[in-house]
Amino acid sequence: MTAFTSPAVPLQINRGIVVQATDQPATEAAQQAVNGELQALGLTAAVEGSGCTPAPGDLQWVLKQERIDAWMPDLNTFALCERAGLQSRSHTADLAREIWLTLLASPVAWVFPSAEELLSAVRMRLFIVQAARKTALDFHTSEAERPNDCWTYQKETGFTVRPGSPLIDALIKATQPEASGMLYAFSCYRATEYILLLAIAQEAQISNPALLAALQKQWETRAVMSGRFHEVFLREIGSIDEPLPISYYIPGDRVWFRNPDDASSDVAGFEGSWVFYLGGGQFSNFWQRNKPFTLASKCVDVYQWRNGTTRDANGELQMNEELVEQLVDTTMTQPAEVERITQRMYRLRDPQGVYAQGGAMDTSRESPRWVRPGTTDIVLPGMY
Numbered sequence: 001m002t003a004f005t006s007p008a009v010p011l012q013i014n015r016g017i018v019v020q021a022t023d024q025p026a027t028e029a030a031q032q033a034v035n036g037e038l039q040a041l042g043l044t045a046a047v048e049g050s051g052c053t054p055a056p057g058d059l060q061w062v063l064k065q066e067r068i069d070a071w072m073p074d075l076n077t078f079a080l081c082e083r084a085g086l087q088s089r090s091h092t093a094d095l096a097r098e099i100w101l102t103l104l105a106s107p108v109a110w111v112f113p114s115a116e117e118l119l120s121a122v123r124m125r126l127f128i129v130q131a132a133r134k135t136a137l138d139f140h141t142s143e144a145e146r147p148n149d150c151w152t153y154q155k156e157t158g159f160t161v162r163p164g165s166p167l168i169d170a171l172i173k174a175t176q177p178e179a180s181g182m183l184y185a186f187s188c189y190r191a192t193e194y195i196l197l198l199a200i201a202q203e204a205q206i207s208n209p210a211l212l213a214a215l216q217k218q219w220e221t222r223a224v225m226s227g228r229f230h231e232v233f234l235r236e237i238g239s240i241d242e243p244l245p246i247s248y249y250i251p252g253d254r255v256w257f258r259n260p261d262d263a264s265s266d267v268a269g270f271e272g273s274w275v276f277y278l279g280g281g282q283f284s285n286f287w288q289r290n291k292p293f294t295l296a297s298k299c300v301d302v303y304q305w306r307n308g309t310t311r312d313a314n315g316e317l318q319m320n321e322e323l324v325e326q327l328v329d330t331t332m333t334q335p336a337e338v339e340r341i342t343q344r345m346y347r348l349r350d351p352q353g354v355y356a357q358g359g360a361m362d363t364s365r366e367s368p369r370w371v372r373p374g375t376t377d378i379v380l381p382g383m384y
Contacts, residue, residue: 016049016062016104018111019118026114030059033115041097047104058111063104076247077102078281078295088251088279092126095251098279099125102250108237113375120203124368125252127199132276132284135175137191138183139287139321145184147173158223167216168205171198188274191286192254193229195276199252200233200368200378208373218380233378234366240351243363251279253365257298260345261306262355267317270305272360273298296338299345300331302360 019034021027038044038061049061068075071083080098081088088095099122103110112118138145146153150165150173161170171194173179175186186194197215204212218224224232234254238244249255258272259265265272275283275293282292293301301324308324311317331337347359370376 014109015107016060016109017106017118018109019059019115020057020111020113021059022057027057027059030115034059034061034118037119038100041093041100043097043100043104046101060109061104063101067101068105071101072105072248074247075105075107075245077105077249078247081280086280089282092130095126095129095279096122099251102248105248106250107245107248110237113370114372116207116372117370117375120207120371121368123206124199124203124371125250127202128195128252128276129278131172131175131195131198132278132286133289133292134178135191135195135284135286136177136183136289137175137186137286139186139188144186144190146170147180147182147184157221158225160221160223161216161219163220167212167219168198168201170219171201186286187269188286190225192274192276193225196229196233196254196368200371203368203371208371208376210373211371211376211378214380222381224381228381230366232380233369235369236364236366238362238364240363243348244365246346246348246361249277249365250367251277252367253277254367255283255365256362257302257360258349258358258362259302259305260349260355260358260360261303264305264309264319265355267305267309267319270319273302277365295346296342297328297332299342299360300338301328303341303345304328304331 017034019030021030035044038047046064046067047061048064049059071080080086080101081094084097084101086094086098088098103122110121112121144153144159146159147170150162150170151159152162153159161167174184175191175194175198177183201212201215204215230236253276255275255277256272257275259270264270275285275298277283278292281294283294283298285292304324304327305319307327308320309317310320331341345360347357348361348363350356350358369378371378
């Protein structure tokens with residue numbers, strides 16, 4: 001990877017990576033840990049800051065501006081791998097480089113309470129991408145299935161893990177057909193929860209066994225789902241009022257593509273689509289994992305929902321998924337139509353409840369909370 005140098009310029013403290021340190025020994029340890037990781041990945045020459053202190057107790061690392069201009073112009077990260085010569089789809093080290101580079105280029109500071117939390121955050125993103133690539137499911141909005149040998153269901157508690165069944169193994173078996181030989185019914189939202197929980201549990205196994213034990217006990221008794229899952233486990237950056245750049249994504253981000261069509265968004269499960277950014281310009285496709293979405297194909301997919309909406313014999317809105325798949329396949333052979341649809345969809349979404357000129361693109365991204373002993377901010381609901 002080519003590295004460039006530039007004259008020293010004042011750093012903007014509201015971007016890149018910031019690590020907090022409480023005293024001089026902690027500062028030196030954090031500098032050594034982060035700089036060591038950057039050096040191991042061959043990124044040192046592309047970074048400025050290297051642990052400078054923009055504010056008392058803070059250390060900062062940012063990607064040099066000429067590297068942002070060359071690799072991520074206008075903070076568009078979709079072509080980063082091509083521009084920087086990375087093969088993140090096939091090489092774990094390059095995926096780690098892509099994660100670090102996009103974090104370092106962030107227009108909003110990623111603030112970590114320790115270097116250890118930063119390293120865990122990068123590792124969890126690796127776990128998310130790796131699991132999302134392996135995940136294959138049977139899409140369903142009203143039915144759900146799990147492997148009977150390690151999961152059980154009660155309406156009051158949701159799907160819980162059978163006592164003695166390790167949570168990590170149960171999550172893998174439910175989402176990765178190589179582990180079970182089966183495809184299980186999921187909604188896309190619940191599927192993203194399982195992949196996020198798996199990454200958190202895998203990292204806890206490495207760096208915080210007490211947290212893994214607590215997660216195991218929680219899921220043996222009551223699942224944490226939906227809005228509560230978001231509150232307990234996730235950090236969200238960006239908002240309607242302060243949106244992230246429309247083309248800025250970090251591998252491992254949980255992303256929502258909103259359905260901007262008022263009529264078809266009334267079909268249960270088709271209000272939008274939850275996916276992960278895999279890096280290399282790709283988004284996860286849980287239903288055809290060997291055909292990950294590009295930005296264009298995902299925009300076309302969500303757009304065609306408006307043309308696949310029907311009513312059943314009882315007058316209830318339904319989605320003809322076979323028709324949608326046919327429409328998407330046909331559209332993707334028509335470059336002009338792909339361009340037209342992408343331009344319509346590649347806009348920031350309208351606020352909730354509004355269907356005007358907004359597109360499918362969300363203003364925020366979601367990722368796991370901190371997990372290390374002493375600094376984790378995951379507080380389980382106390383339902384176990």
